[in-house]
Amino acid sequence: MCWIGKTCEERLHRIPKFNQTVFTFETKFSNWVDGSLIGSLSLSDENSSLASCGSVQFNIVSGSNYLPVAIDGTTGILKVIESDYETMKNNHTITFQVTVRNANTSLNISDNATVNILIGENYSDEETGSEITAVKRV
Numbered sequence: 194m195c196w197i198g199k200t201c202e203e204r205l206h207r208i209p210k211f212n213q214t215v216f217t218f219e220t221k222f223s224n225w226v227d228g229s230l231i232g233s234l235s236l237s238d239e240n241s242s243l244a245s246c247g248s249v250q251f252n253i254v255s256g257s258n259y260l261p262v263a264i265d266g267t268t269g270i271l272k273v274i275e276s277d278y279e280t281m282k283n284n285h286t287i288t289f290q291v292t293v294r295n296a297n298t299s300l301n302i303s304d305n306a307t308v309n310i311l312i313g314e315n316y317s318d319e320e321t322g323s324e325i326t327a328v329k330r331v
Contacts (some may be wrong), residue, residue: 209249209293211236211306217256218271219311227276231262231310234269248297254290254305262310264291271308285312 211234218232220320234251253260261275261284275281282305294303 207295208304209295210304211238211293213306215307215309217309217311219313221313222281223283225273225312227273228272231271231273234271234306238294248295250294250296252292254292258286260289260310261298264288281312286328
């Protein structure tokens with residue numbers, strides 16, 4: 194749903210902006226399971242309705258090495274797609290670039306951010322979720 198009194202067409206050329214330049218997600222390896230949620234990349238408040246109008250596209254920047262994560266192109270939600278211990282045992286920090294662009298135009302209207310995923314080695318039986326910290330956009 195678009196903002197009250199506004200239409201999606203009025204946002205046709207709006208530049209989507211991440212609300213942070215760096216997103217850092219921390220999790221334990223014991224929580225690193227195929228399909229599990231890592232976190233969500235959020236847009237600044239003035240752009241938050243762009244996603245609800247279906248007019249943004251989130252992408253992982255090409256050229257990144259193989260990543261054990263995937264991003265939902267519409268929502269910006271990051272999920273685990275590779276949890277094999279042998280593949281991941283030496284990968285305790287995963288860093289990559291993401292973009293969000295206005296999908297309603299062919300113009301290059303986009304923003305970039307860095308994603309850091311820190312995977313701890315704890316194998317605790319306690320139930321914990323991902324903790325999210327961030328560096329605010331200046």
